[in-house]
Amino acid sequence: MLEAIGLVTKRHFVGYCSAPQLNRRQLDQLYEARLLIEPFAARRAAEQMDDQAMAELVALADAMTPGESRQSYDKFADQDSELHDLIATGSGNPIIRETLSRLHSHLHIFRLRFHSEVTTEAVNEHADLIAALTARDADAAEKAMREHIQRSYARVVPFADE
Secondary structure, eight states: OOTTTTTTEEEEETTEEEEOOBHHHHHHHHHHEEEHHHHHHHHHHHHHHHHHHHHHHHHHHOOOOOOSSSSHHHHHHHHHHHHHHHHHHHOOOOOHHHHHHHTHHHHHHHHHHHOHHHHHHHHHHHHHHHHHHHTTTTHHHHHHHHHHHHHHHHGGGGGGGO
């Protein structure tokens, strides 16, 4: 499973090793894909997500707290991935969800930098996104997701290898 999601690689006659982190070019490509897909997913989720799924999303966002320790940071990374997955699912388009899940973007992004600033800023950005989604404002949801992804990129790109 770890090999399938890109966290380890198999070496002939050696075994498994940690996969290298994304380099700058790969990170740029990952964010280009996210900017194409996730704002649209948020727009569609604002329009289509049912009330039960919206309540689950709100509860998850409310439970997310900035990570001060490595353990809480890792928990936040998992919750962040789940939040983005719930929005993709709420888009009503299984191809969008599957495409985003194959990117495993959150696993790679949170591997780049451990710092509570990352989670604190993400919580604030998520709040804007959740507000737009619960208001069923498709334009605002799309905009909030785009801004969240752009800010996330700005936070992690200084730590990417060229």
